[in-house]
Amino acid sequence: MDGDSACCEGALAGGCRFVAGYPITPSTEVVELMARRLPKIGGLFIQMEDEIASSIAISGAAWAGAKTMTVTSGPGFSLMMEHIGYAVMTETPCVFVNVQRGGPSTGLPTLPGQQDMMQVRWGSHGDYEVIALAPNSPQECFDLTIQCFNFAEKYRLPVFLMMDECVGHMMEKVVIPPADEIELEPRRYTSQKPGEYYPYNDLENLVPKMIKAGDGYNVHITGLTHDHRGYPAMNAAAQQKLVERLVKKIRDAANDIIMVESDELDDADVIVVSYGISSRVASRAVRLARERGHKIGNLRLITVWPFPESLIEELSQRIKAFVVVEMNMGQIVREVQRCAGSRALTVGVLNAGGAVHKPEEILERILGVLS
Amino acid sequence: MTESCVAEPTNSVIEESPTESIPATEEAACTHLEDFLRMDRIPHIWCPGCGIGTSVNSFLRAVIDSKIPQNKLCIVSGIGCTGRVAGYINVDSFHTTHGRAIPFATGLKLANPELMVVVYSGDGDLTAIGGNHLVHAARRNIDIKVICVNNFIYSMTGGQAAPTTPAGTIASTTPYGYFENQLNLPQFLEACGAVYIARWTTFHVRQIQKAVCECFKKKGFTFIEVIAPCPTLYGRRNEYRTGLDEMKMFKEKSKIKNNIDTREATLIPGQEIVVGKFVDRERPNFLDSMDEHYGRVLGDAYKPYTGAIA
Numbered sequence: 001m002d003g004d005s006a007c008c009e010g011a012l013a014g015g016c017r018f019v020a021g022y023p024i025t026p027s028t029e030v031v032e033l034m035a036r037r038l039p040k041i042g043g044l045f046i047q048m049e050d051e052i053a054s055s056i057a058i059s060g061a062a063w064a065g066a067k068t069m070t071v072t073s074g075p076g077f078s079l080m081m082e083h084i085g086y087a088v089m090t091e092t093p094c095v096f097v098n099v100q101r102g103g104p105s106t107g108l109p110t111l112p113g114q115q116d117m118m119q120v121r122w123g124s125h126g127d128y129e130v131i132a133l134a135p136n137s138p139q140e141c142f143d144l145t146i147q148c149f150n151f152a153e154k155y156r157l158p159v160f161l162m163m164d165e166c167v168g169h170m171m172e173k174v175v176i177p178p179a180d181e182i183e184l185e186p187r188r189y190t191s192q193k194p195g196e197y198y199p200y201n202d203l204e205n206l207v208p209k210m211i212k213a214g215d216g217y218n219v220h221i222t223g224l225t226h227d228h229r230g231y232p233a234m235n236a237a238a239q240q241k242l243v244e245r246l247v248k249k250i251r252d253a254a255n256d257i258i259m260v261e262s263d264e265l266d267d268a269d270v271i272v273v274s275y276g277i278s279s280r281v282a283s284r285a286v287r288l289a290r291e292r293g294h295k296i297g298n299l300r301l302i303t304v305w306p307f308p309e310s311l312i313e314e315l316s317q318r319i320k321a322f323v324v325v326e327m328n329m330g331q332i333v334r335e336v337q338r339c340a341g342s343r344a345l346t347v348g349v350l351n352a353g354g355a356v357h358k359p360e361e362i363l364e365r366i367l368g369v370l371s
Numbered sequence: 372m373t374e375s376c377v378a379e380p381t382n383s384v385i386e387e388s389p390t391e392s393i394p395a396t397e398e399a400a401c402t403h404l405e406d407f408l409r410m411d412r413i414p415h416i417w418c419p420g421c422g423i424g425t426s427v428n429s430f431l432r433a434v435i436d437s438k439i440p441q442n443k444l445c446i447v448s449g450i451g452c453t454g455r456v457a458g459y460i461n462v463d464s465f466h467t468t469h470g471r472a473i474p475f476a477t478g479l480k481l482a483n484p485e486l487m488v489v490v491y492s493g494d495g496d497l498t499a500i501g502g503n504h505l506v507h508a509a510r511r512n513i514d515i516k517v518i519c520v521n522n523f524i525y526s527m528t529g530g531q532a533a534p535t536t537p538a539g540t541i542a543s544t545t546p547y548g549y550f551e552n553q554l555n556l557p558q559f560l561e562a563c564g565a566v567y568i569a570r571w572t573t574f575h576v577r578q579i580q581k582a583v584c585e586c587f588k589k590k591g592f593t594f595i596e597v598i599a600p601c602p603t604l605y606g607r608r609n610e611y612r613t614g615l616d617e618m619k620m621f622k623e624k625s626k627i628k629n630n631i632d633t634r635e636a637t638l639i640p641g642q643e644i645v646v647g648k649f650v651d652r653e654r655p656n657f658l659d660s661m662d663e664h665y666g667r668v669l670g671d672a673y674k675p676y677t678g679a680i681a
């Protein structure tokens with residue numbers, strides 16, 4: 001199964017029954033499979049008129065009570081930015097899948113990139129936090145899509161699966177466990193009664209309990225800065241209170257959200273940091289370096305946002321250098337650098353997208369920082 | 372309240388003022404209007420003389436007439452002065468992004484077909500930035516009820532020109548007058564496929580009420596254009612010093628022409644405002660078409676869709 005198909009199956013296994021999408025290479029296979037699968041399992045796929053419409057239709061469906069998703073790639077992702085902010089502000093659980101390709105603009109529709117890693121973090125206006133996961137195999141496209149749905153419900157925000165063309169189109173074995181072995185996070189509905197409940201007053205770990213339209217709560221939901229009642233509140237104090245909570249609910253939960261895979265970090269002189277498809281070649285480079293007798297650690301970010309700041313900070317105290325591998329001109333490498341400070345050297349192995357790195361390029365860089 | 376409270380549209384312009392025309396029997400229903408308003412959010416933000424509140428009054432009377440259950444009614448608005456309607460109506464209400472009320476409503480309605488979903492927004496929001504969505508929701512015949520308050524201008528942002536701005540209008544972005552072609556919404560919506568299209572002014576409060584009642588009965592994409600005064604940003608710059616002046620113009624210049632060819636539904640303030648019910652037709656809506664189609668082509672493999680609630 002390819003990664004795009006695995007993502008679709010993961011979404012269905014994760015409880016998604018409403019998908020609004022718009023075709024764009026290299027993500028189209030996900031919506032095509034949704035269009036085939038959903039009518040047979042009681043769900044609905046709608047091909048909207050554009051990505052703007054898709055990205056807000058899923059918010060509408062979420063408030064009706066559905067687990068929802070949209071899928072896109074670079075240019076479509078750019079069009080969705082406003083509604084990422086809307087979902088953050090209104091605390092709407094939903095999932096966005098970005099099968100990344102080379103950009104800017106139309107760029108390289110059929111070739112991979114990892115150039116939207118900062119856009120997913122900062123692309124919508126205003127200040128906020130998101131959760132973004134980066135799979136490196138079709139199996140993870142399945143598993144992490146489910147994880148995205150679970151995080152969306154738990155923290156009430158848009159969650160992003162940051163795939164890329166390679167991982168989307170590569171074929172590998174995918175194990176789909178029986179439904180009863182898959183842990184699903186249900187929507188956290190309020191137990192308060194109509195009259196006492198307001199959209200943002202029933203909090204648990206800063207995350208408000210939800211309702212769905214039609215339950216009789218008569219809620220008001222707005223993208224304007226709002227108070228606990230959901231009513232617009234146009235003042236600095238309300239803004240501070242709301243935005244602070246939106247940010248804090250994710251920062252406080254970072255330990256629950258951050259997933260990494262690591263190997264031989266303990267006595268490493270150099271740690272190679274990578275995510276997504278780049279991690280597959282990075283691992284090869286790490287092996288080649290170890291064969292030459294060097295102490296090289298391997299760190300793969302499964303969760304890219306929130307960024308594992310304290311881990312990088314801690315590691316920076318006992319290593320010589322980080323080597324960050326990514327298919328962009330330097331995005332996550334800046335985060336590593338920020339957290340490592342002057343304690344460890346941070347270098348990037350970067351390219352403009354279009355092809356994954358050759359292990360030799362990475363090896364050369366590793367050997368370079370060791371010398 | 373009974374249907375009889377709603378006056379039939381006549382073939383001539385109504386002579387009496389809107390307030391005097393409300394029959395006494397409506398008083399009982401009036402007491403319930405407050406149930407549908409968030410009284411803790413009053414006073415509202417609309418200016419004196421604005422027509423949006425008038426349209427809301429007619430709309431809510433129609434909600435009561437039609438016995439739409441409060442917990443099944445959802446109001447979705449975009450951005451702008453009319454975009455604030457959602458915030459004042461005491462049902463599940465969603466104030467979305469600029470131009471995107473319709474795709475939000477599409478998701479809401481399709482995920483739970485039991486809901487009665489109304490999109491209540493302004494002309495700039497629905498027809499300019501949201502124009503693409505208007506086209507496709509009407510084409511798909513999504514079962515949502517659109518109320519488009521047309522005050523000829525972007526009001527919230529200070530009176531800029533919109534696709535609905537009449538020729539010659541002085542707006543803040545057309546200081547020398549508007550020279551682009553004005554979009555005729557009934558004609559546009561008919562081409563897109565809406566199953567019900569009417570235009571009334573806020574002078575025609577009972578006709579708006581009746582039109583909304585009719586829309587609630589249709590299972591498809593309906594569109595009511597409500598021409599409303601904006602004394603603050605349209606009127607004062609364009610011959611109508613007060614909201615009342617613009618209302619008087621509506622009264623004098625409106626011509627009721629039901630069922631006419633929408634190409635002839637002229638809208639020229641100060642000259643002729645053609646109002647009436649222009650389109651009332653049947654066409655399978657999105658969900659009915661989908662059900663029928665998948666049932667036919669997929670047979671038993673199709674699991675009939677009843678909503679996507681997790």
